[in-house]
Amino acid sequence: MNQIELKSLLADRSPETPAGRIVRTLSERGSMSAAQLARLTGLAKSTVSTALSELKRSNMVVETGSESAGSVGRPATTLTLNPEAGTCIGILIGQSEIQVIVADVSHQILSDATAVIEPDYSPARGVEVVRELIDAAYANQWRSPDALLGVGIAVGGPVSPITGEVMRGGIPNWAGVNLHEMFGPMFDAPIFADNESNCSAIAEMTWGAAQGFEDFVLYTLDLGVGGAIVSGGRVLRGIAGGAGEFGHVVIDPDGPLCRCGNRGCLEVYASFREPLAAAERHVGHALRIADVVRLALDGDETCRRLIRQAGEAGGRGLGLIGSVFNPALVVVSGRLASAGALLMDPLAESFERFSLVKGRDMPDFARTLLRPSAFVDNGACMGAVGLVLRHHGQPLNLPH
Ligand SMILES: [Zn+2]
Structure with a gap:
């Protein structure tokens, strides 16, 4: 061969x-x-x-x-x-963890490892951890890193499709970092990079809830609110990598301050940050979103109500997105998606109410489908593998 x-x-x-x-x-x-x-x-x-x-x-x-x-x-x-014939590496540069997945070109996962890292880690430290994880992955495999076909990087912030620079800090210390300069010397293979949401959309399209769809919207409800737009099988990136940042559409300029610096962003109303704090007050100790979902599924009324309200608020935002894109499919991702119908039913109801084009007026084939994502935790890192398998966007280390 x-x-x-x-x-x-x-x-x-x-x-x-x-x-x-x-x-x-x-x-x-x-x-x-x-x-x-x-x-x-x-x-x-x-x-x-x-x-x-x-x-x-x-x-x-x-x-x-x-x-x-x-x-x-x-x-x-x-x-x-x-x-x-070759391997692909997917890397997730997360808030407090770094994940590396090695897969082969037949889509078989050869290794999947995550390292927890201090939240304010420097990019140089991040690169060091990536190298350790990759060395360990290949040491455990019979395949040599020579057969590397490409590297995909998912990062929590918009990545410039032109320069490979992280444009805004989704993660402390990474704003302004040029991914090509950081990772280029490490690999003799094309490097692809995109933000986490876009990578999650690629994972859903390749292996998950959006298989068979060329046009859909990914809508993330978690502590942050975000998403991705897929059109004709390609993720729309935007000139500075900022497309699909649904969470920061301003709903009310006089509303509460958002972490982005603006006021009244959709995220302020639809994020699970406040509901999570309310759930913690309710049980009297710290919780993760997954704990709230589990309590709700076990019948805890307060947690059920908090998730229902998050669905209603999320649906209002989705109505806005629906009016812009009228998508065939919305994949609802983020850790809240694992609540299933507890989230999806109020979300769908509220989406219908706040959409211009009402599903009830449409024949089946013209109705927007709402589905929870197939990936809960490792979607973005699998999507980074998908960046390579799909050769998505121009590699950072090839001339434009
Ligand atoms: Zn904002």
């Missing part, structure tokens, strides 16, 4: 050859049958079959097994890129 050839096929942004399109599709979607490949690439079945024979001969594509094609007919063989 020719690894250079695979690298170049993956990096080709608009592959013209059938082989290039097949490799890109398998990289983006994981395993699938030849019939699915034909449908997704728009190539004739015979063209797919010829190209696949060549790709299998050069060992770039392998058969992984079979999946039932329904009650009639024999099961279809599924194909993936050869897992031996």
Whole structure:
């Protein structure tokens, strides 16, 4: 197998050859049958079959097994890129943790490790921890880091698509840091970076609740409120990486002060910060959001009410987003999403009330779907892996 050839096929942004399109599709979607490949690439079945024979001969594509094609007919063989062909690294630069996932090109996770780090850590210290986690991951694997196809970085703040600079501090000490300068010397492979929400959207699109959707909105309800906009299978990043920052749409300029410095942002009303404090007063000790969700699911009335109210407030904000995008799908993410119907029902009700286009007036196919996210904790880091598999955006370390 020719690894250079695979690298170049993956990096080709608009592959013209059938082989290039097949490799890109398998990289983006994981395993699938030849019939699915034909449908997704728009190539004739015979063209797919010829190209696949060549790709299998050069060992770039392998058969992984079979999946039932329904009650009639024999099961279809599924194909993936050869897992031996290369690895991708996903890195999450979090508030108080750093996570590194190593996966291969067949979408198999080889290692997933998180290190807790002091909240005001310096970028240099962060890079050191990343290096330790990567060294440990590869030491435990039989695969060599030489086969690295790319690195994705998820960071809690907008990342400039042009310079690779973290534009605003979602994390203390990281505002103004140039990710290319920090991580470039460490890797001899393309580096991709985006903010956490955008990475979560990529994870949902690739493996989660938005599979099969090319256009959707991710809406995050947590201590912060945020999101991402996906259009035509690409995350909209904006000129400075700030697209999809739903939490900081100003609802009331005379409202309470927001952590961003403005007043009356959506986040002030829809964040779970205050409700979490109220839940702590209710039980008399410190809680995490997951604890409040568990108490609510166990029947605690106060916690149920707090989550319901968060859903109502979140739905008001979502009405605004719905009026701007009228999306086919909204994936509700953040730790509150694990409350299921306790959150989703009041959210959907409030969304309907505050939307211009009412679902009840629409036929089924024209109604916005609301779904909780599939990923609860490691969505952003998986999305960082997805940045590489999907070659999302221009790599930081290649000329623009
Ligand atoms: Zn704000």
